[in-house]
Amino acid sequence: MSAGNANRWPKMTGREEFRFLADLVFTRSSGDGTIVTLHDVHSGTTRFANNQVVQNVDTRRGTLAVTVAFDRRHGTASTTDFTAGSIHDTLARAERIARISPVDPEYLPPPEPFPFVARETARPETTAAGPARRLEYANEAIGHCRMENLLAAGVVSTTAASVGIAANNGLFGYEARADARFSLTVQAGDSTGWSAAAHRSVDHLKIQERTLAAIAKAKRGREPIELPAGPYPVIFEPAAVAGLWTWLMWSLDAKSYDKGTSPFAGRLGAQIVDDRLTLCNAPNHADLLGVGLTSEGLPSMPSTWIDHGVLTQLAHDRFTAKTHGVQDVPTLDAPVLSVNGAACGNLQDLIKRTDYAILVTNFWYIRTVNPIDLTLTGMTRDGTFLVEKGEIVSAIRNFRFHDSPLRAFQQIDAATGPMEAVTAETGKMLAPAMVLPEFNFSSVTRF
Amino acid sequence: MSSPTWEEFADLALRRIKASGAEYGDIRIQQSTTEHIQGEDRRIASIRHTEDSGFGVRVLYHGAWGFAASSILSLEEVPRVADLAVEIARGSASIAVEKVRLVEEPVHRDRIVTPVRLDPATVPLEQKTGLLLNTMEVLHDRPGIVRSTAEVWWRRDCKRFESTEGSALDFDLLATNGAISATALYEGRFATRSFNTPHLRKGYELIEETGLMQEAPRVAEQAFEKVSAPAVDAGAFDLVLDPEHLSLTMHESCGHPTELDRVLGYEANYAGTSFLTTDKLGSFRFGSRHVTLVADNTEPETLAATGYDDDGVVCQRWDIVRDGLFVGYCTNREVAPKIGEVRSRGSNRADGWGSVPIVRIANIGLNPGTDTLDQLIAGVKRGIYIEGHGSYSIDQRRYNFQFGGDAFWLIEHGKRTHMLRDVIYHGITPEFWNSCDGVADRTFRRRYGFITCGKGQPGQSGWMTHAASPARFRNVQVIRGEGHV
Numbered sequence: 001m002s003a004g005n006a007n008r009w010p011k012m013t014g015r016e017e018f019r020f021l022a023d024l025v026f027t028r029s030s031g032d033g034t035i036v037t038l039h040d041v042h043s044g045t046t047r048f049a050n051n052q053v054v055q056n057v058d059t060r061r062g063t064l065a066v067t068v069a070f071d072r073r074h075g076t077a078s079t080t081d082f083t084a085g086s087i088h089d090t091l092a093r094a095e096r097i098a099r100i101s102p103v104d105p106e107y108l109p110p111p112e113p114f115p116f117v118a119r120e121t122a123r124p125e126t127t128a129a130g131p132a133r134r135l136e137y138a139n140e141a142i143g144h145c146r147m148e149n150l151l152a153a154g155v156v157s158t159t160a161a162s163v164g165i166a167a168n169n170g171l172f173g174y175e176a177r178a179d180a181r182f183s184l185t186v187q188a189g190d191s192t193g194w195s196a197a198a199h200r201s202v203d204h205l206k207i208q209e210r211t212l213a214a215i216a217k218a219k220r221g222r223e224p225i226e227l228p229a230g231p232y233p234v235i236f237e238p239a240a241v242a243g244l245w246t247w248l249m250w251s252l253d254a255k256s257y258d259k260g261t262s263p264f265a266g267r268l269g270a271q272i273v274d275d276r277l278t279l280c281n282a283p284n285h286a287d288l289l290g291v292g293l294t295s296e297g298l299p300s301m302p303s304t305w306i307d308h309g310v311l312t313q314l315a316h317d318r319f320t321a322k323t324h325g326v327q328d329v330p331t332l333d334a335p336v337l338s339v340n341g342a343a344c345g346n347l348q349d350l351i352k353r354t355d356y357a358i359l360v361t362n363f364w365y366i367r368t369v370n371p372i373d374l375t376l377t378g379m380t381r382d383g384t385f386l387v388e389k390g391e392i393v394s395a396i397r398n399f400r401f402h403d404s405p406l407r408a409f410q411q412i413d414a415a416t417g418p419m420e421a422v423t424a425e426t427g428k429m430l431a432p433a434m435v436l437p438e439f440n441f442s443s444v445t446r447f
Numbered sequence: 448m449s450s451p452t453w454e455e456f457a458d459l460a461l462r463r464i465k466a467s468g469a470e471y472g473d474i475r476i477q478q479s480t481t482e483h484i485q486g487e488d489r490r491i492a493s494i495r496h497t498e499d500s501g502f503g504v505r506v507l508y509h510g511a512w513g514f515a516a517s518s519i520l521s522l523e524e525v526p527r528v529a530d531l532a533v534e535i536a537r538g539s540a541s542i543a544v545e546k547v548r549l550v551e552e553p554v555h556r557d558r559i560v561t562p563v564r565l566d567p568a569t570v571p572l573e574q575k576t577g578l579l580l581n582t583m584e585v586l587h588d589r590p591g592i593v594r595s596t597a598e599v600w601w602r603r604d605c606k607r608f609e610s611t612e613g614s615a616l617d618f619d620l621l622a623t624n625g626a627i628s629a630t631a632l633y634e635g636r637f638a639t640r641s642f643n644t645p646h647l648r649k650g651y652e653l654i655e656e657t658g659l660m661q662e663a664p665r666v667a668e669q670a671f672e673k674v675s676a677p678a679v680d681a682g683a684f685d686l687v688l689d690p691e692h693l694s695l696t697m698h699e700s701c702g703h704p705t706e707l708d709r710v711l712g713y714e715a716n717y718a719g720t721s722f723l724t725t726d727k728l729g730s731f732r733f734g735s736r737h738v739t740l741v742a743d744n745t746e747p748e749t750l751a752a753t754g755y756d757d758d759g760v761v762c763q764r765w766d767i768v769r770d771g772l773f774v775g776y777c778t779n780r781e782v783a784p785k786i787g788e789v790r791s792r793g794s795n796r797a798d799g800w801g802s803v804p805i806v807r808i809a810n811i812g813l814n815p816g817t818d819t820l821d822q823l824i825a826g827v828k829r830g831i832y833i834e835g836h837g838s839y840s841i842d843q844r845r846y847n848f849q850f851g852g853d854a855f856w857l858i859e860h861g862k863r864t865h866m867l868r869d870v871i872y873h874g875i876t877p878e879f880w881n882s883c884d885g886v887a888d889r890t891f892r893r894r895y896g897f898i899t900c901g902k903g904q905p906g907q908s909g910w911m912t913h914a915a916s917p918a919r920f921r922n923v924q925v926i927r928g929e930g931h932v
Contacts (some may be wrong), residue, residue, distance in 0.1 A: 010517065010519070010524075010527075043905065045904060045905050046539075047716075047904055049712050049713045049714075049715055049716070050545075050711070050712050050713075051544065052542060052543055052544045052545065053511060053512070053538075053539040053542060053543065054512070054713050055512060055514070055803055055805075055904075056511075056512055056513050056514065056535045056536070056538065056539045057514040057515070057516070057535075057802075057803050057905070058514070058515045058516070058531055058532075058535060059503070059515070059516040059517070059801040059802070059905075060516070060517045060518065060519070061501065061516075061517075061518045061801050062518050062519070063499070063518075074494075075494045075496070076493070076494065076495045076496070077495070077496045077497070077498075078495070078496075078497045078498065078499075079498045080498065080499050080500050080501055080518035081498070081500060081518070081520075082519075086498075090498070093496050094496075097494045097496060097572065100571075100572050100573055100576075101491060101494050101572070101576060102490070102491050102576055102580060104490055104491060104492070105490055106490060106492070131534070131535045131538050132538065135538045135539070135541070135542070138542075139542050142542070151712065151715075153712060153713075153714075153715035153716040154716045155716060155717075155904045157904075157905070183716055183717075184716065185715050185716040187712070187715060192715070194716075259488075259593050259594050259630075259632075260593060260632050260635075260637065261593065261594055261630055261632065261637045364719075364842065364843055365840040365841060365842070365843075366840070367838050367839060367840045368838060369838045369849075369851065369871060369928045369929075370838075370869060370928045370929045371637075372636055372637065372929065373929055375928060375929055377838065377840045377849050377871075378840055379840065379841075379842040379843070379847065381842075381843060398842060398847075400840070400842070400847055400849060400873065402849075402871075402926065424716075424717055442849075442873070442926065443847060443849075443873055443924075444847070445842045445844075445846050445847035445875075446722070446844075446846045446847070446875065447844060447846070
């Protein structure tokens with residue numbers, strides 16, 4: 001299947017081609033400010049269940065969006081048709097909207113040109129990977145499960161993208177990106193085990209290691225006992241930590257902060273979690289999916305958001321950044337959560353030193369219950385266990401939780417260093433496994 | 448020279464598929480136009496007009512699937528994509544164990560058009576932005592309101608479906624929606640009250656008929672009443688749930704567990720599986736005798752009533768739960784024969800040209816009963832009346848759920864009294880539906896649409912409508928939605 005692939009792959013929009021398309025817009029635009037953005041994405045996913053492929057897809061979608069402003073009236077139009085006629089029509093639509101849209105008091109002209117950092121965001125092995133590579137990985141995971149008489153369900157996906165932003169003030173940024181993802185749920189009768197990976201390089205998905213981990217979880221999850229709902233000490237694996245922290249990160253927006261409708265209202269500069277916790281953005285980290293530029297045309301730079309438990313940063317758009325006097329708008333595309341002075345090397349070490357706790361592999365369907373104190377709910381999933389005297393002694397039925405990360409992470413008993421954390425509902429970050437003294441489980445389900 | 452027509456592109460792709468030796472193939476060519484005007488805090492924050500076009504080719508080769516899609520509609524790209532779909536299907540077939548077999552469906556040639564009285568594309572933009580700005584002003588007239596939103600959205604999908612079996616279907620579908628919200632601040636707390644049209648397959652007449660501005664004073668007033676209301680005390684309550692609230696409860700606890708692909712393990716790695724396993728079909732008591740849930744993809748103006756699904760199967764009406772007994776699944780041509788059914792229910796839908804169709808929840812609705820809303824409330828000594836959507840979460844087999852709402856009123860001795868805040872209820876799906884002891888009559892029936900139902904990898908957004916009359920549930924566990932309880 002690999003032979004002849006060169007003719008199978010579409011040519012992605014290149015830097016100079018994007019510049020040409022943007023110039024097509026700028027030469028005709030009558031707007032005071034004109035911005036052109038590019039998202040040209042080629043992605044493939046091989047999906048398997050019950051130990052065979054159930055879906056195998058390849059999609060290429062190129063989108064060009066034009067935003068035009070007359071004074072502070074603005075409008076945006078987009079197209080997936082990159083012919084000159086269509087691009088001119090897109091510009092005309094954006095201009096038509098902008099001419100009659102109301103004045104937007106928060107409008108800002110395009111960002112000033114910036115020499116964006118060139119990051120290695122598109123690894124050639126990932127860009128070149130096609131359905132044959134995905135099928136090979138899927139088959140490897142399925143094979144391991146078949147040997148154990150278990151059922152595999154999962155995905156192998158690869159994505160290559162050309163992303164760009166240009167404005168009529170000279171702003172120009174372009175970036176080729178690629179990433180690969182693998183996730184697997186192993187079913188052992190009524191029990192499930194799960195593992196996932198995401199990386200810039202398709203060579204770093206660690207299919208065998210991840211598959212064996214999911215198999216071990218599934219086998220250990222058989223015959224769960226039921227424990228009553230209530231507060232328990234917990235050991236969270238990195239994915240469980242990431243699930244909760246993602247919602248915390250999504251709640252950091254400055255507009256809500258200013259309006260008093262944020263769980264952090266009035267707490268900028270105050271301690272919000274354990275004073276050993278630090279949250280950073282690390283776009284240069286080789287194991288994260290950091291980018292060089294944002295969709296607003298701003299650079300992604302290293303920054304600190306929570307410093308030893310103290311909230312030091314809010315999530316700004318350009319308007320709130322201006323009102324707050326923030327010069328460099330911080331981004332959080334490559335989050336790293338770390339615990340200062342973490343003593344334990346890995347998850348097994350955490351388990352060994354724990355006398356009694358619930359071990360949580362992952363959470364599912366996390367949603368906000370109360371945005372005032374950031375109370376969340378969600379379910380444990382794909383590997384929930386009772387730890388006693390340093391060992392996993394039993395699988396337990398899944399719990400629903402009802403708690404706030406702002407309360408739960410006030411005290412950390414122990415933690416590892418940051419590790420890869422990928423979940424189905426969030427992106428990728430580095431987060432430690434952690435032991436917390438108390439987390440509230442509010443009800444139990446049937447499995 | 449004129450550009451090739453969609454029919455010519457389809458013919459080109461289908462000829463390549465047939466020549467490959469594949470047993471089945473289809474192509475969907477689609478152009479979607481979306482306008483979304485979003486107001487926020489007394490300003491128009493965004494006006495976006497989106498044109499999204501492309502095509503997707505699906506191939507079944509030796510019992511295994513391949514799919515490829517592209518936004519470039521040209522005489523060079525169509526054969527590339529068709530050949531790639533075949534090549535991918537061949538790869539899938541190389542490790543296939545159980546071959547896919549599609550259940551029979553007659554060949555159809557048809558054209559489906561949404562009846563529209565007022566095309567939203569022809570309504571002046573100033574009229575729409577003016578409506579939203581004026582509505583937000585009314586929301587902010589109420590002291591204590593600190594934030595507001597107001598939006599109008601519509602999408603038109605022009606689509607052609609052709610299959611190697613000979614079906615050829617043209618679609619010209621429209622959906623429209625308008626929504627507003629107000630957030631009140633009081634003693635350091637905040638709360639939001641919402642209202643929407645909802646999403647229906649109608650034109651701009653939906654916005655005009657609904658009267659967003661007329662509803663704004665009530666929405667603002669209730670936002671303040673909500674934030675200043677006492678918090679609920681945890682305990683067991685009888686609940687009376689309004690149709691909008693029930694639409695989400697039905698969607699999560701009845702809709703998803705009756706998707707047959709989930710039941711068969713296709714979604715095990717993401718959306719999950721289902722407690723409604725095939726051995727329960729026809730014998731499992733899902734709810735009380737008051738609970739009859741009907742899937743109806745034929746009801747005009749509803750989102751899943753598209754005439755035909757993306758398998759080219761006619762949209763249908765069938766029972767999911769009849770008098771409390773679980774009797775039916777949502778299916779497509781692939782999974783229907785796995786439970787011995789001789790025809791698909793026609794519930795296979797993709798969210799656009801770039802996505803492969805998957806089994807989707809139908810327009811599942813709760814059949815009306817015989818009571819009035821007042822009669823339902825009169826039968827409650829200590830309970831809560833809940834309107835709208837709030838927090839929601841459910842486990843991956845759809846047993847353990849937890850819901851909030853948009854507004855809550857305490858019911859005491861048969862009367863709806865004052866508002867409450869922070870109401871959250873939880874339960875186990877069949878226990879909850881078996882506690883239903885009354886449904887209001889047809890005059891109280893309302894429909895609510897969903898356009899962001901997440902499922903599949905890569906993720907897709909499904910569209911469907913859920914209709915209900917208010918219903919009463921006994922002895923449901925309620926907790927306070929704040930802090931550590």
